[in-house]
Amino acid sequence: MTEHNGQAGAETERLDFVRQIVADDCKSGKWDGRVHTRFPPEPNGYLHIGHAKSICLNFGIAAQFGGKCNLRFDDTNPCKEEQEYVDSIIHDVRWLGWDWEDRLYFASDYFEQMYQWAVELIQKGKAFVCDLTAEQTRRHRGTLTEPGTESPYRDRSIEENLDLFARMRAGDFPDGARTLRAKIDMSHPNINMRDPVIYRILHAAHHRTGDTWCIYPMYDWAHGLEDSIEGITHSICTLEFENHRPLYDWFLDALAVHHPQQIEFARLNLTYTLMSKRKLLRLVQDKYVSGWDDPRMPTLGGLRRRGFSPDSIRKFCKVIGVNKFNSTIDYALLEHCVREDLNRTSPRVMAVLRPLKVVLSNYPDGQVEWLEAINNPEDPAAGTRKVPFSKVLYIEQDDFMEDAPKKFFRLAPGREVRLRYAYFIRCDEVVKDADGTIIELRCSYDPATRGGDAPDGRKVKATLHWVAAEQALDAEVRLYEHLFTKEDPEQTEDGQDFTANINPDSLQILTGCKVEPSLKDTEPLQRCQFERLGYFCADPDSTAGKLVFNRTVTLKDTWAKLQKKQKK
């Protein structure tokens, strides 16, 4: 990984607070210089850009400090989890470019060990089987300001607890009939410490263990044990688990096993974006988007389909930093990262989204010239290609104005512009239909300017992209805007929810677009830049006969900005 920079880079690079802890530990020899992290998703949904922050933190730290990072599925709740999610998560983490080598783990593989440790906890008098119902347990818990009351089953003998717990495992009791709870302190100011449930009865098939188990460990019990078993040194999680750390520590201390350090950091928030699984699900279920990989979704699948590169997302995760307080990153920063990467790597190509026909009156009928075009000015190694030029062309409707203001540099009656890699052309005549709509431009070209330079040294103010009509390929192009009209989609009037802020124009589908013939065999997810327009990515909906492109992000456009300002 590029992050692996050993000593040299580590000195100059500023460390976030998590890396600072890791660096200090390496220095002090706390873990014998070992660094071992993990990314522990629950396989109950698709990964999104917020997970990418966590992934890059965990894998990034391991890479930077010469350590290891495991991919571990925290699959302790059979009711919500599915193999499909496991597969997609594996795919997404790998797509992002991280490698867990042979360390793909599942919490469910540790169920037996966890069970044995629970028995040990009972034997130490630190856990008991409780017969209270869920509702009763809730009432006994007390409130934020009032202490709880102890369960009447709290003082059962160790023998009885052992027996009952064994029978829980054996399936003697129905769902919810009993739980195993830690014996801590019902008046603890931290509610998590008030005799938390550590096993519940769930007669449900697990996606990996099938019906082997009918009791399942709770997160607080399971997570630290998973970390301990794997020899994790730094257990990095999000802020809402801060309140759980005393419990994490309590369990590991009670068992006197390897005890990693839990460190909490703030989740990612992005403007114009929702990150909650529940709300993203709602968008899918209520058909506000086409699916989990809709290019407007912040899921990694959505971003991939939109055309984001793994590098751009990793760069973004690096540049946003890590902290302990809630903040909201400007979506423009994500756009900056993707433009920066795609500018370096994307082959340029010419495409006309809203075609306006141009006929060159003085160009020979039937003649076709194949002109040389540069594939990527940022990367000479990308080479060149040939694009066809002939009498009938298409240019962008936006590139012509009949009554052009001074600041409009493009084509207008009597004005001369350059067609990229081709010739200077001058607009002689505007052809309209009965309604007055412009349907065609008659232009003349200057044969002396072949390739794009005038021998007499005269200049033009603009260079337009174009496509030769006869050789052009038809394409569908999907233009995306923010899914929400507000920076904070949750900001709503009374009685409304976030769906009130959905942007009705977040997707615009253009058909009859014209693209240059070199795009003929474009593969799905192939990225390119449409010159002067933006970065695009072939959608998986593309077929041999029908090309479909998604716009990832526009190029920065000072003319568009100018126009926007004037409208206001």
Place this chain on the structure above:
RNA sequence: UGGGGUAUAGUGUAACGGUAGCACGACUGACUCUGGAUCAGUUAGUUGGGGUUCGAAUCCCUGUACCCCAGCCA
């Protein structure tokens, strides 16, 4: 009202008792066969109030604001 956290330009993030810096955004300008890219510049900040100190974003006291916690979810 209990407990646990956190506050630095518009946004994000550094500064670890010693010149408040960087990035994004916004705004100028230069350059350009992409109104792209690139380059140069401008803009703007320590949550309030006390204190310690030659010196405080940093240490102390005290307000204020925001986030998290009462699942047999993670």
